[in-house]
Amino acid sequence: MNARSKWTALAGLAVFAALLAAGPAEAGADAVALLSRADAIRNPQTSFIVDVDLVAYEKGRKTDSTTVTTHSRKDSNNGQFLSLVYIEQPNRDEGKIILRNGNLLWFFDPASKASVRLSPRQRLVGNASNGDVVTANFALDYQVELIGEEEVMDGDRRMTPAYRLHLTSESDITPYNAIDLWVDKTTSRPVKGEFFTQSGRLLKAAWYRGWRPVLGETRPTEVVIADGFDPQNVTLMRMSNFRTQDLPQSWFSNSWLPSFRKP
Known part of the structure; x- marks a missing residue:
């Protein structure tokens, strides 16, 4: 092999090595971009208010219901949402009010004028937890990895080509330790999520x-939420x-909650 051929071979090996080294970082960046886009579809990325009705069913029979109004504002410090759920x-x-401010979740009862720390994993009604009714961008609370591509059944029972993302919690404020999220390959819309405990048990x-x-x-x-233990329990x-x-x-201060009045 002459000098030029050796140089060409070595250059090719160097480029190949560089591509291998860049692979995981690029895959990670793609996963973050996919998750961020799905977040922007799930939630308006601005200050907004939305009415939320939650109805729990067991074997097709209504067992409980709750109606809340969620007020959300982006925190200028980190881009995550501050949320007040009335x-x-x-x-x-x-x-009664649920407040998310940073890494804290508070519950305020107007009867006692007292606020107490709240777990985001505690159930609010049926399969819906406190953490499900506050607004959150997953990309800011979870590490994300692109697992692969596969077809998944969507909410209208149609098979949809999707990217499968695996999310790992980075904060105590999250209602789940891990999430598998399927994102439509064409539109980046969230299709399905599976939510897990630290031990890997499917919650919902x-x-x-x-x-x-x-x-x-x-x-x-x-959002149709099925219990991980009994799929006939649906919220x-x-x-x-x-x-x-x-x-x-x-509005998004624990000390101000006694002064809150609906807009």
């Missing part, structure tokens, strides 16, 4: 559906009446 129904819980599965034009994007307005979370509003930063 409980409208049932009547016995009217006026969720399907995103009810796609409607909402605040400049086609978004899911329904329907329905979002409606999205509206933008410039929400004051002061």
Whole structure:
């Protein structure tokens, strides 16, 4: 082999090595981009208010329901949402508030004027937890890895080509230790999620559906949540009446909750 041939071979090996080295980083960047895009579809990336109805069913029979209004504002420090969830129904819980501020979740009861720390993993109604009704960008709370591509059944029982992402929690504020999220290959819409405990046990599965034009994007307005132990226990979370509003930063302080009044 002459000198030029040796140089060409060595250059080729160097390029190949560089591509191998870049592979995981590029795959990671692609996974983050996919998750960020799915976040932007799930939630308007601005200050907004949305009404949320949650209805729990067991074997097709309604067993419980809750109505809340979620107020969300992006935190200028990190891009994550600050959320204030005002409980409208049932009547016995009217006026109670769930607040997410940074890595803390608070529950405020107007009867006692007291606030207590709250677990995001505690159930609110049916299969829906406290952490499910606060607004959050997954990309800021989880490490994400692109697992591969596969077909998955969507919320309308159609098989959909999707990317499968694996999310690992980076914060105590998250309601789940890990999530497998399927994202439509064509639209980047979230299709299905599976949510796990630290031990890897499946807590619940969720399907995103009810796609409607909402605040400049086609978004899911329904999430069907099935229990990981008994798939006949299902909770329907329905979002409606999205509206933008410039929400004051002061609203999202634990000390200010006694002063909150519905806009």
